[in-house]
Amino acid sequence: MLTVHHLNNSRSQRVLWMLEELGLEYEIKHYQRDPKTMLAPASLKAVHPLGKSPVVTDGELTVAESGAIIDYLAHQYGRDLLPEAGTQRWIDYTYWLHYAEGSLMPPLLLKLVFEKVKTNPMPFFVRPVAKGIADKTNQIFIGPQIRNHLDFVESHLKNNEWFLGDRLSAADIQMSFPLEASVARGIVGDDRPAIRDYVRRYQSRPAYRRALEKGGDYDFA
Incomplete structure (x- = not known):
């Protein structure tokens, strides 16, 4: 099962959009920013050492960084969102x-x-x-x-x-x-x-x- 470790008001919102465009089943684990510092909670470090969002887990795989996640999802599940290679x-x-x-x-x-x-x-x-x-x-x-x-x-x-x-x-x-x-x-x-x-x-x-x-x-x- 795909899991999106989703921080409010963050780049991870576009990962959810990507998943919806692909029509994939996924679950969301929500995280809230500190209201004073606006930083992500320390609990995200349990998913990835930098403690930032977005991060996606897909079975045993962990993918961080928005561009890497978008590219991974496109290649793995949604080649209709990719152009022909070599063009x-x-x-x-x-x-x-x-x-x-x-x-x-x-x-x-x-x-x-x-x-x-x-x-x-x-x-x-x-x-x-x-x-x-x-x-x-x-x-x-x-x-x-x-x-x-x-x-x-x-x-x-x-x-x-x-x-x-x-x-x-x-x-x-x-x-x-x-x-x-x-x-x-x-x-x-x-x-x-x-x-x-x-x-x-x-x-x-x-x-x-x-x-x-x-x-x-x-x-x-």
């Missing part, structure tokens, strides 16, 4: 699968971290310095990086219904989290209609809606 679409699939966490997600995460730096408790005389550093870093590095990546994705989605063209693939499921988070946080606005339409398109899929119902509260949806 340009296969290369594109591999690219988007790794791009989601390797290129797009890091600047988005940096933005979140530096925003928290400005709002976290600190001595009053330190706050102006911390705010100045955070704002400057966002202005000269993080902001331009995010704009560059989102312009790139917007341009691609203007000409493609899905990331590999006219059919949903496992690459779409992997790309969903950073784009959904960007829309939810207002990073993607009305100036990028292709991304917004894309997010609405996959959020309307029955499999996605079922995954939301089973996964529980999800702030990015």
Whole structure:
């Protein structure tokens, strides 16, 4: 039996979507973030040493990391979500699968971290310095990086219904989290209609809606 070790408000929501698209039977073991630190509970370390989600167990196998999980499930159970090997679409699939966490997600995460730096408790005389550093870093590095990546994705989605063209693939499921988070946080606005339409398109899929119902509260949806 497949088991998803599912942390609330996390990347593991897209694993549930993947499983629903595949029509597989699975069970969910729920974990809740610490309300103060927003970190995963220590109990996740019993599943994987890093104590992070998502993690999937499939019989005796344990698979961690979103991209590895999505790729494993596609190869093991859902080749309809994969392009033909050795083709340009296969290369594109591999690219988007790794791009989601390797290129797009890091600047988005940096933005979140530096925003928290400005709002976290600190001595009053330190706050102006911390705010100045955070704002400057966002202005000269993080902001331009995010704009560059989102312009790139917007341009691609203007000409493609899905990331590999006219059919949903496992690459779409992997790309969903950073784009959904960007829309939810207002990073993607009305100036990028292709991304917004894309997010609405996959959020309307029955499999996605079922995954939301089973996964529980999800702030990015």
